[in-house]
Amino acid sequence: MAGKKIKAHPKEEMVQDDRLQAIVLTDSFETRFMPLSNDKPRCLLPLANVPLLEYTLEFLAKAPVKEVYLVCSAHATLISDYIEASKWSFPWSPFKVFTIMSPEARSVGDAMRDLDNKGVIAGDFVLMSGDAVTNLDFDKFWDFHKRMHAKDKDHIVTTCLSKATQFHRTRAFEPASFILDKSDNRCLYYQEIPLPSSRVKTSVEIDPDLLEGVDEFVLRNDLIDCRIDICSPLVPAIFQENFDYQMLRSDFIKGVLSSDLLRKHVYAYITEEYAARVESWQSYDSISQDFIGRWCYPLVLDSNLMPDQTYSYESNHIYKEQGVVLAQSCKIGKCTAIGSRTKIGESALVENCVIGRNCYIGSGAVIRDSHIWDNTVIGNNSVINHSIVASGTKLGTNVVLNDGCIIGFNVVIEDGKELPRGVRVNGTPVKDSEDNAFGLSDEEDEEETPEKDNPEIAFELCGTKGRGYIYEDPLSEDEHDLPIGEEMVSGLSHRLDEVYLSDSSISSVTKSKKKRTMSTNSAYTDREEDPTEFEDEEDFGVEGVATVKRAIENNHDLDTALLELNTLRMSLNVSYHEVRTVTVVALLDRVYHFIATQTLGPKDAANKVFTRWGPMFRREAFDPDEYVDLMNIVMEQVVEQELEKGDLILFSAFNALYDSDILEEEIIYDWWSHVSKDPKFDDIKKLVAKWIEWLKEADEESSGEEEEEEESEEEEEN
Amino acid sequence: MPLPSSAQSSIATANSSDINVTIEHFIARLKRRQIDGPYAMALETLQLLKRFISQARWSHVSELIEQIRQLANRLEKAQPTAFACGNVIRRILAVVREEEEEELRSNSPQATSSSVAEPMISSMFNLLQKPEDKQQKQQQQKQQKQRSTKNRTDFRQVAIQGIKDLIDEITNIDDGIQQIAIDLIHDHEILLTPTPESKTVLKFLLKTRERSNRRFTVLVTEGFPNNTAKAHEFAKKLAQHNIETIVIPDSAVFALMSRVGKVIIGTKAVFINGGSISSTSGVSAVCECAHEFKTPVFAVAGLYKFSPLYPFDVEKFVEFGGSQKVLPQMDPEHRLDTINSITDYVPPENIDIYITNVGGFAPSFIYRIAWDNYKQIDVQLEM
Incomplete structure (x- = not known):
């Protein structure tokens, strides 16, 4: 019978095929989805009422993938809980899903090194980010990969690029130009190009050596890089060897292509199928519209991929779930999806929207081009234009949301308020706006501090009975102060582009730091394991101190010193606690050196050393707890090294760190309230106690009196 | 005939013993539009149904019918614009129902004549008569049931034969x-x-x-x-x-x-x-x-x-x-x-x-x- 015949063939194929693995990076190590990604990991944010991660997993379900590893760092538990409850953990799931907690990872490079250490990778694997939406035919991609692999033994990565029209917007997020060998699509060179909106002219520089032996090449910048790669098992190893690789594209691909030593090849598979990544609100919006407009058929909403969905399709791209209640006079325009148990009131107008479940839309409301998530209430006669309203939000009557607003979870906005363009409001104050401050430059600290000190409800926006805190993207102001002003005028999408796409040009290191703040707990668990690796610690202690000392003596710049220290940290696999310890030891040693040679007094010496080298701690500590730990380390080490005038050194060190905004007042108070009561610290704590008292007073008093205080403080010391 | 790799995974689970896994997997593939054309879909549905029926448990044939209907409903929901699944399962349902009616007819010719037909016709005349003895009626029903259990047709066999015939029909x-x-x-x-x-x-x-x-x-x-x-x-x-x-x-x-x-x-x-x-x-x-x-x-x-x-x-x-x-x-x-x-x-x-x-x-x-x-x-x- 034909049915049996059909089934007989693939069995043989299966034997040849190794189990294919897929690595999904759920974290983008970016902050573009703030403030919403503060409460939920971005891969679980709903796009067209389906969590983003589902699109990736659906894509993999069509591929012969047997094992999927989700690499989680921020909100890792939320993701693993989600997976456990989802259909992917049922026995009929086409693959097994494993979540890998990788809290220390702060970039793609870190994640890859972590994977390599864990040894999960057996053969070729698919590497993609957890936010891709695509209807790519995996079989063709896989065939291309295998064909190239057979032809070229140096082939390590096949990357998937989707062709876009000249003016397509999704292309513009991380623009890059690829130089390909025309005959076989071998990637010869990769270079990122600046955003068109930044209006920076750029040139692509090609080393003539790269083009040796190439007959014809094409230079293309019309390709959307959807970050779906098939990699050979060599890739993690290359990351391991080149510990400074952070980004997959700008570091890894570029590095591999331009390296004379590796001589590895990267091929590009160019497809015309739909493939895009949700990497900013802007692309979120356009991909959502594409999805509703059935651009990625057969991946459509009415195939009801989530087990409890009941969407059905009506003409003009209207999708409705069962149990939608529509008033007789309401109007549902084109390209709209409405979740179940949602009620839409009389003469309301909904067009080009995605509306979640359990929503209530009052009569006379007008909603256009917006995304309304589950459980929201929108009062009568409200007007929402091109905005995102997250779950649990209540908008009163006659509220107006202008173009580009992002309303976070559980916000309440009172009747009759009008929100200006592009405002971001969140229901809870964004915690890491505090934390961010530590990692960022001085000006931002100043901007953030008032917000942190009085996390007051933004009354003028949400009303007196409202609830909501304004989220200011600290980076947007720095990066685009002028362009925004310009672009504001020039139309809707452009403007959105500018506002949303704030941090594309910030170095990877800064980006990663912010994410780091969310993984406090896991970082601690790591530390608890440390005693088992005692030997490593010992080595690291000696080596690390020597490294920092060398840096100080030769007066290296901070980056170099950190790079060396990081190398050491990774090779010996020690936690940041140790790194901080060695740095403190080395710095104190330097202070001692100054005192011993009588170049400087203890106070000046400590002040000088800690002002100059203190900023290192910014990249060794990432959240308040770790800073508290840092203070403890300083105190312990001062005692341990038995320095003379320990109290003065400790005070000066802290003061220097405080002045250079590495230590926040909050942290100092926190540390002080938990400080060890051990009598051996009593001596040196005295001066610090005074200092803290002064801090507290200064806090209360106006800033004008500060100088006076300081003088008197100094007199006391002397 | 070379098959896309997606079919491989279906084989993997087809071998596993749990019928639910197979069904869910089939539904998932329907939802992903991985099964191409009504012909392949009809044949796969029939194979699935064959396994489903051979593993199903029921005490009365109406339960079997109910189970098959539920399955058909789920498959149809999975891809509402594909009709082959629903069609072939409905065909099999018809075969089973036909057999059920056949059995009823053959088992109860006397019963219908004595206990059902008679009172219906004579009811107008017997309005004031003493109603028929309930116990007697129950006994009759019991007897009927016993009779039906005695020469009960093997519905599993009937359904599976129906599926085989249908597969033959479709392939030819x-x-x-x-x-x-x-x-x-x-x-x-x-x-x-x-x-x-x-x-x-x-x-x-x-x-x-x-x-x-x-x-x-x-x-x-x-x-x-x-x-x-x-x-x-x-x-x-x-x-x-x-x-x-x-x-x-x-x-x-x-x-x-x-x-x-x-x-x-x-x-x-x-x-x-x-x-x-x-x-x-x-x-x-x-x-x-x-x-x-x-x-x-x-x-x-x-x-x-x-x-x-x-x-x-x-x-x-x-x-x-x-x-x-x-x-x-x-x-x-x-x-x-x-x-x-x-x-x-x-x-x-x-x-x-x-x-x-x-x-x-x-x-x-x-x-x-x-x-x-x-x-x-x-x-x-x-x-």
Whole structure:
């Protein structure tokens, strides 16, 4: 019978095929989805009422993938809980899903090194980010990969690029130009190009050596890089060897292509199928519209991929779930999806929207081009234009949301308020706006501090009975102060582009730091394991101190010193606690050196050393707890090294760190309230106690009196 | 026959013992549109149903029917615009129900005459009489039950035999159609087919060429945007078999229709009003045009494509495909909304005759064929 015949063939194929693995990076190590990604990991944010991660997993379900590893760092538990409850953990799931907690990872490079250490990778694997939406035919991609692999033994990565029209917007997020060998699509060179909106002219520089032996090449910048790669098992190893690789594209691909030593090849598979990544609100919006407009058929909403969905399709791209209640006079325009148990009131107008479940839309409301998530209430006669309203939000009557607003979870906005363009409001104050401050430059600290000190409800926006805190993207102001002003005028999408796409040009290191703040707990668990690796610690202690000392003596710049220290940290696999310890030891040693040679007094010496080298701690500590730990380390080490005038050194060190905004007042108070009561610290704590008292007073008093205080403080010391 | 790798995973789970896993997996594949065409879908559904029935437990046949209905409902929901799943399961349900009625009839001829028929007729006269003894009635029922348990038919066997027969029927469907259709094509006739993806149409044309050695010309419409590649492939295959083949753009149909002798269309589903769904957009326009020119339209369909549903809302039955086939990717700022239906509904008045493996029928007669094979009670599968 034909049915049996059909089934007989693939069995043989299966034997040849190794189990294919897929690595999904759920974290983008970016902050573009703030403030919403503060409460939920971005891969679980709903796009067209389906969590983003589902699109990736659906894509993999069509591929012969047997094992999927989700690499989680921020909100890792939320993701693993989600997976456990989802259909992917049922026995009929086409693959097994494993979540890998990788809290220390702060970039793609870190994640890859972590994977390599864990040894999960057996053969070729698919590497993609957890936010891709695509209807790519995996079989063709896989065939291309295998064909190239057979032809070229140096082939390590096949990357998937989707062709876009000249003016397509999704292309513009991380623009890059690829130089390909025309005959076989071998990637010869990769270079990122600046955003068109930044209006920076750029040139692509090609080393003539790269083009040796190439007959014809094409230079293309019309390709959307959807970050779906098939990699050979060599890739993690290359990351391991080149510990400074952070980004997959700008570091890894570029590095591999331009390296004379590796001589590895990267091929590009160019497809015309739909493939895009949700990497900013802007692309979120356009991909959502594409999805509703059935651009990625057969991946459509009415195939009801989530087990409890009941969407059905009506003409003009209207999708409705069962149990939608529509008033007789309401109007549902084109390209709209409405979740179940949602009620839409009389003469309301909904067009080009995605509306979640359990929503209530009052009569006379007008909603256009917006995304309304589950459980929201929108009062009568409200007007929402091109905005995102997250779950649990209540908008009163006659509220107006202008173009580009992002309303976070559980916000309440009172009747009759009008929100200006592009405002971001969140229901809870964004915690890491505090934390961010530590990692960022001085000006931002100043901007953030008032917000942190009085996390007051933004009354003028949400009303007196409202609830909501304004989220200011600290980076947007720095990066685009002028362009925004310009672009504001020039139309809707452009403007959105500018506002949303704030941090594309910030170095990877800064980006990663912010994410780091969310993984406090896991970082601690790591530390608890440390005693088992005692030997490593010992080595690291000696080596690390020597490294920092060398840096100080030769007066290296901070980056170099950190790079060396990081190398050491990774090779010996020690936690940041140790790194901080060695740095403190080395710095104190330097202070001692100054005192011993009588170049400087203890106070000046400590002040000088800690002002100059203190900023290192910014990249060794990432959240308040770790800073508290840092203070403890300083105190312990001062005692341990038995320095003379320990109290003065400790005070000066802290003061220097405080002045250079590495230590926040909050942290100092926190540390002080938990400080060890051990009598051996009593001596040196005295001066610090005074200092803290002064801090507290200064806090209360106006800033004008500060100088006076300081003088008197100094007199006391002397 | 090389299969896409997606089929591999189905095999992996097909081997596992748990029937639920197999069902869920099948549903997932339906949802992902991984099963191509009604033919493969019908066969896979039957294989699944066979396993399902062979593992099912029931105490009375009505429970079995209920279980099968539930399964059918889930499969139908998974891909509402694919009718093959629902059709074949309804066929099997009809077989089981038929057997059940048969059994009832054979077991209770006396019972019906004594206890049911008599009081019904005489009730008016016996209004004031003492009602029939309840105990006696219960006893009678008990006896009936005992009797029915004694010579209970093996419904599992019946259902599985039904499935086997149906599989045979489906795999041999093209032969049946060809035998009828060969005589319909004349020498030096010009045929037009707007459904190049239909294997039935292809085989039928090739057989006609081989057996009767008639010369005829086939015009193939291009089927933009979804089926262009398939149309070219189709034309190539015909040309290889020495049939004069011309690929024409969809827009040329009206101009050429006056010269066309017959229009032959393949179908994806046939409804009881005689309308059909075909898996290429534009078929409806071609049939409309043929109607205008009084050119006969032949629809070829296997019996398993007959669906007992009525197309009240055509939109619900037509599948809408991706937009990227119509336009290149658009800038969201200047977006055009496109609607690309990948299947098309042809109303009954534009079809002249259906050629099936059980004979040729006018569209107005289709309901009769459907009710021969389906039970009305199973049309609505939802509880």
